[in-house]
Amino acid sequence: EAGVVQSPRYKIIEKKQPVAFWCNPISGHNTLYWYLQNLGQGPELLIRYENEEAVDDSQLPKDRFSAERLKGVDSTLKIQPAELGDSAVYLCASSSGAGAFTDTQYFGPGTRLTVL
Amino acid sequence: AQSVAQPEDQVNVAEGNPLTVKCTYSVSGNPYLFWYVQYPNRGLQFLLKYITGDNLVKGSYGFEAEFNKSQTSFHLKKPSALVSDSALYFCAVRDPDRGSTLGRLYFGRGTQLTVWP
Numbered sequence: 001e002a003g004v005v006q007s008p009r010y011k012i013i014e015k016k017q018p019v020a021f022w023c024n025p026i027s028g029h030n031t032l033y034w035y036l037q038n039l040g041q042g043p044e045l046l047i048r049y050e051n052e053e054a055v056d057d058s059q060l061p062k063d064r065f066s067a068e069r070l071k072g073v074d075s076t077l078k079i080q081p082a083e084l085g086d087s088a089v090y091l092c093a094s095s096s097g098a099g100a101f102t103d104t105q106y107f108g109p110g111t112r113l114t115v116l
Numbered sequence: 117a118q119s120v121a122q123p124e125d126q127v128n129v130a131e132g133n134p135l136t137v138k139c140t141y142s143v144s145g146n147p148y149l150f151w152y153v154q155y156p157n158r159g160l161q162f163l164l165k166y167i168t169g170d171n172l173v174k175g176s177y178g179f180e181a182e183f184n185k186s187q188t189s190f191h192l193k194k195p196s197a198l199v200s201d202s203a204l205y206f207c208a209v210r211d212p213d214r215g216s217t218l219g220r221l222y223f224g225r226g227t228q229l230t231v232w233p
Contacts, residue, residue, distance in 0.1 A: 004159070031219065042120075042206050042223025043160070056216045091159055095219070102148070102167050105221060107159035 002026070004108030006092050012114045018080035021111045025073065025094030032069060033105060034077050035091040043091055049075060079113075087115045118143045120207050122224035129197045129231055137192040137227045139207030148210035149190040150221065151181055153203045160206060166190060177201070197231045204228050 005024040013019050025032050030051050035043035046065065048056040051072040060067065064083070069075040079086055089110040095103040119142045129135045141147055148167055152160040164175025171183045181192045190207060204226045211220040 006159075033219075040225065042208070042225055043221075044223070045220050048219060056218075056220060058216065093160075102165075103219065104150075104162050104165060106162060107152070109157070109159040112157075 004092055004094055004106055006090075006108035006111055008111055009109060010112050010114075012116065013082055015084055015115050016081040018078065019082050019113060020079075021077045021090050021092075021113075023075045023077070023092030023108060025075075025092070026096075026106055029094035029096050029106075030072070031095045031097065031103070032075050033093040033095075034067060034075070035093065035107075037089040037091055037110070039088070046077070082113075082115045084115050087113055089113070118209050118211050118222045120209050120222055120224040122205075122207055122227045124227050125225070126228045126230065129229070131199050131231050131233050132196050135194050135197040135201070135229065135231070137205050137207075137229060139190045139192065139224060140188050141190060141207070141209045142188065143209050143212060145212035147183075147185075147188075147190075148212065149181075149183065150208040150210070151175065151179070151190075151192050152206045152208065152223075154206065154226070155203045163192070163205075199231050199233055202229055202231050 032049040034046040037043040047060045049069045067077045091110045093105040093107045095105045097103045121140045150165045151163040166173050166183045174180045206226045207224045208221040211217045
């Protein structure tokens, strides 16, 4: 079974430029998560989807970040415009249930963003 | 608020020796606890989880974790460390709230484990 796929793996951009990250979850997983991992820190949730619906986006900086999961499968996370402080690893994860307590989240390899 | 503390930034052990990576948690409700491992330039890999039942949880790659409710701890252990176990280990607690934050994981800062030959 294929794991969570993310692309690109690495991205270097100039500040104020837009950037987008793509995630394909494990087949059949209804719940999708985007996390931000700063250097030396644990991941922090940005947004959680159940199918197409964003059910937990309270930690997403909506002035510059946006996300979508149009058909309830793939998801895209966008930053526009990027700032120096956005340099981090962006992780996507998926789980099979509707965020149930016993669900295990499976993570992709992440996208390492560097903003110059 | 839910939180996890990993009191050691680094743990160094010799190959063949037992290892322990410490984790304490704070949660308002039943704790649902997870351990993940992260290798360089890789995502997080699931090791094990505690939901309910036996306090000793067995997971992948020979790892196990002991849940201790009175000490609010969930330490990761392995009887005999391998050089290949060297990686960054994260403890996480699940938000037990049934509202919008259901399913949110709160991670510790991570513990770098180094196993030397």
